[in-house]
Amino acid sequence: MIGLRQNLPHISSHWNPVSELANLQRAINRAFDSHVGRPSAEYPALNISANDHEAVVTAELPGVDPAGLEITVRGTTLTLKGERKETSVREGEKYHRRERPAGAFSRSIELPYKLDSENVQASLKHGLLRVVLPRAEGDKPRKVAISS
Amino acid sequence: MNNKDNQVAQKDTQEPGHLERTRTRPVFAPHVDIKESEGELTVYADIPGVPEEKVDIMVEKGILTIRAEVPDPKEVNRGFSRMVEEYATGDYERAFALSDEVDQDGIRASVRNGVLEIHLPKAGPAKARKIEIAGD
Numbered sequence: 001m002i003g004l005r006q007n008l009p010h011i012s013s014h015w016n017p018v019s020e021l022a023n024l025q026r027a028i029n030r031a032f033d034s035h036v037g038r039p040s041a042e043y044p045a046l047n048i049s050a051n052d053h054e055a056v057v058t059a060e061l062p063g064v065d066p067a068g069l070e071i072t073v074r075g076t077t078l079t080l081k082g083e084r085k086e087t088s089v090r091e092g093e094k095y096h097r098r099e100r101p102a103g104a105f106s107r108s109i110e111l112p113y114k115l116d117s118e119n120v121q122a123s124l125k126h127g128l129l130r131v132v133l134p135r136a137e138g139d140k141p142r143k144v145a146i147s148s
Numbered sequence: 149m150n151n152k153d154n155q156v157a158q159k160d161t162q163e164p165g166h167l168e169r170t171r172t173r174p175v176f177a178p179h180v181d182i183k184e185s186e187g188e189l190t191v192y193a194d195i196p197g198v199p200e201e202k203v204d205i206m207v208e209k210g211i212l213t214i215r216a217e218v219p220d221p222k223e224v225n226r227g228f229s230r231m232v233e234e235y236a237t238g239d240y241e242r243a244f245a246l247s248d249e250v251d252q253d254g255i256r257a258s259v260r261n262g263v264l265e266i267h268l269p270k271a272g273p274a275k276a277r278k279i280e281i282a283g284d
Contacts (some may be wrong), residue, residue, distance in 0.1 A: 045235035049228035056228065060235060062195035062262035063240040087181040087192050100194055101264075127196035127262015 003017045043105045044080065044129075052141060055111055062127035063100070069124060071131060073117040078133060079108040114139040174238035177213070178264075182244075189250070189268040195240045196262035203264060205257050207250055214264065216240040 044059040057078060061069070069082040086102040089095065114136035121132045178193040195203065195216040204215040217239050246268070254269035 015269070046232060047230070047235060047237075048232040050231050051228050056230070060194075060262070062194035062196040066260060067262075087183065089183055090185070093183050093185040096189075097180050099179040099242070100181050100192060114267060124261075126199055127194070 025070075042107050043101070044107060045129055046109065048109075052135070057109070057129075057131045057133065059129045060127060061124065061129050064124065064127065064129075066124040069129070071120075071122050073115050073120050073133070074112055076111050077108055078111065078115070078131065079106070080129070081106045162214060173218075174236055175241050176238050177242045178216070178240040178263075180242065188270060189246070189266070191244070191264075191266040193240070193242070193264040193266075194262065195259070195264050197237065198240065198259070198262070198264075200259040203257070203259060205255070205264075205266060207246070207252055207268070210246050211243055212246055212250075212266075212268070213243040214241065214266075216264065 044061055047058045049056045059080065061082065061084070063084050064082050070082070072079045072081075081104075083104045084100075084102045087098075087100065111133065116134040116136045119134045123130050178195050180194075181189050181192040191214075192211070193214055193216075195214075197218045198216040199219070202217040202219070204213075204217075206213045206215075216238055249271040251269045251271040255266065257264065257266045259265070
């Protein structure tokens with residue numbers, strides 16, 4: 001075994017195949033984690049970005065008509081409700097593939113701060129929902145001066 | 149949620165899309181519904197986030213190829229940090245072998261609410277050709 005180790009470059013004397021595999025597994029997990037985060041069983045999947053003043057929630061909602069989507073904001077909670085309609089089939093037509101999900105959905109998420117519900121903006125463009133949620137003025141972080 | 153506090157997390161999510169653009173972006177196979185009537189084949193593909201001008205449809209040698217390019221999210225360069233990422237953004241690509249002859253000139257496509265709809269009219273029944281075999 002020692003001879004084998006010496007023949008292989010770049011492998012330290014502490015080489016342990018089992019821990020190498022564990023490292024690889026961790027690296028793979030990290031790569032996936034940083035990409036998709038924790039996939040949610042809930043629909044729709046959401047991406048949320050935020051800065052000090054507002055949060056932006058986006059969701060992919062292909063086939064959802066803007067008129068058929070209901071967005072409500074209350075306190076710290078955002079609720080999305082809507083429906084994805086099935087592809088209609090007339091008589092004499094048949095499906096070859098049917099993969100697009102369809103049906104009613106509803107999802108609520110809680111944000112870590114109070115929302116300025118008056119100034120929430122939402123757009124649904126090319127099947128991509130984008131909700132801008134400004135933080136309530138009184139809830140923004142304030143710098144505290146230290147008196148000497 | 150100060151920007152500076154989140155630099156590490158931001159780099160993880162932003163660099164691939166920001167520095168190398170389309171090349172490192174993931175590519176997804178869009179969900180499709182395909183239906184057939186007597187006269188045509190209709191394909192519906194979910195391509196959320198893609199504007200009409202970024203969709204490329206090709207039919208060549210009986211293969212239908214759909215490509216759609218998603219623009220970068222607006223927040224990437226504006227000092228936002230990612231809090232939750234449940235879905236990944238990427239381009240869409242998928243190809244299908246068509247069983248029937250398609251009338252290439254008659255193909256129509258449109259994008260509505262993030263769904264691509266392609267109508268592929270069938271060409272008239274291909275004429276059976278008799279091939280003479282020369283005897284000896």
